[in-house]
Amino acid sequence: MFDILQKLQERIWIPHQVAYEIHKNRLTVISDQSVAYKEIQTILDKNLAIGTLKDELFKNYKRHPFIDVKQIIEDIEGIINKVKDDLQATKQAHPDFLENDELWKQLIAIIDGKVSQAYSKDKLKEIYKNSEQRFKDLIPPGYKDDDRKKGDDKYGDVVLWLQLIDYAKSQKKPIIFVTDDDKEDWWLKHGGKTISPRPELVQEMLTEAGVRFYMYPSHRFLEEAQKFLTLPEQPEVIEEAREIREQKKYIDYLSAYSSAIENSLINSEMTEAIANMTKLQDRLINLDINQFS
Structure with missing residues (x-):
């Protein structure tokens, strides 16, 4: 991934809001990743009791x-125990990013001098005020954060968007924006599929700046960048980027399994939950801990 970023270094630009949020949240994210092992273990112990x-x-x-x-009981117990063992092994191998984070150092080197200037306090106050009307009118992006975030943090996506403009x-x-934020105030979705950037974003960029606007999730951007740069294909890099987006789904599978137990649903729902737990086991076995930096 860093090979691609280095080759595109002259084209990279980071909105100040992105850099601000990275620095603000980085230590919390690192701590949360360490705590996640214990939290998942608690979920497993609470929801996957076999009795x-x-x-x-x-x-x-x-x-x-x-x-x-x-045999059914033994198979289920085997899967549960394997998941717990693999989780513990991953925890033991998890690096101390607070002590030494080489990936962070590489990233800083790439984006050095590529970050925009911050808006003034007066400019931010004006944006915050105008954002309230955007939220009421459901003008993307940002309105999905209106109830999710507190204080001025809820205006972050609007600030980012205006810095892009x-x-x-x-x-x-033309602007290519790479984001793994998959909320509907960034993406047009239909039938459970992500179709494109919200048309309102494309139109606002064209109206305000006179240029085209493109948006990719990280794994799609890496795929296209490899083609553009005529680099050797690196499917493991693409898969790792996709993995980050999809990990939450496997935690949801645990909830489905728990629900099946609570309702004594010894049927296709239970079978599907067990199959998905097996996928989770495979994901944990092949987990690349460096993706969390």
Whole structure:
């Protein structure tokens, strides 16, 4: 990934709001990543207790001529224990990014001198005031943060967006914005699929700056950058970027499994939850801890 960023270094530009949020949140993110192991362990212990399921299976299906209840229980216990063991192994291998973060040093070297100037306090106050009307009118981006974030933090996406527009005005060149923020106030979605940047964003950029606006999630940007730079394909890099976006789904699978146990749903729902837990196990085994820096 850093090879691609270095080759594109002269084209990279970072809105001040992005740099501000990175510095503001970095230490918290690092700490949260360390705490996550304990939190996931608690979720597993709380929601994946096998006792209730075992009692229900033996009570209702012990004498079934073709269903090996004991084997089912052993398989489920094996998956749960494997997930816990792999989680513990990953925790032990997790580097201390507070002590030494080489990836952070590389990133700083690449973006040095590429960050825009901060807006003045008066300018920010004006933006905050105008943002309230944008939120009421559901003008993207930012309105999805109105209830999610507190204080002035909820205006961050609007500040970022206006900095992008200002930069586009000065450069008179199309803008490619790379973000893994997948909220609907950035992306047009239909039928569960992400289609494109919100048309309002494309139109506002064209109206205000006179240039085209493109937006990619990180894994798609890396795919296109490899083609543009005629670099050797690095599917593992693309997969790692995609992995970061998808990890939350596997935590959701644990909730589905827990729900199936609580409702004694020994059916296709349970089967799907168990299958998804197996995927989670595979993800933990192959997890690249460096992606969390």
